[in-house]
Amino acid sequence: MSVGYFVVAVLSLFVAAYAQVTLRNFVADPRRLRGLRLLLIGLGAAVGWASARMGILQGLPPAPLFVIGLGLVHVPAACVLFLKARRGERRS
Numbered sequence: 248m249s250v251g252y253f254v255v256a257v258l259s260l261f262v263a264a265y266a267q268v269t270l271r272n273f274v275a276d277p278r279r280l281r282g283l284r285l286l287l288i289g290l291g292a293a294v295g296w297a298s299a300r301m302g303i304l305q306g307l308p309p310a311p312l313f314v315i316g317l318g319l320v321h322v323p324a325a326c327v328l329f330l331k332a333r334r335g336e337r338r339s
Contacts, residue, residue, distance in 0.1 A: 260317075270324070
């Protein structure tokens with residue numbers, strides 16, 4: 248496995264973890280929080296699976312591509328949560 252895939256996969260995993268952990272600071276309703284988390288994880292798993300399948304066809308390692316796809320879905324949410332945290336918009 249190339250070092251580049253590993254580095255990007257680790258960074259994507261950190262982005263996904265940041266989004267999942269920080270989400271609870273901005274969503275008060277537990278049912279809505281669970282739904283948002285399931286949506287992000289489900290969509291991330293679907294994108295990760297598609298990335299891994301495409302990578303197999305190209306001869307690339309599927310595991311880091313799955314993690315990269317999973318993290319890619321979390322990037323927009325992580326950016327929004329980061330900006331909200333910087334502005335102090337936490338739930339009350």
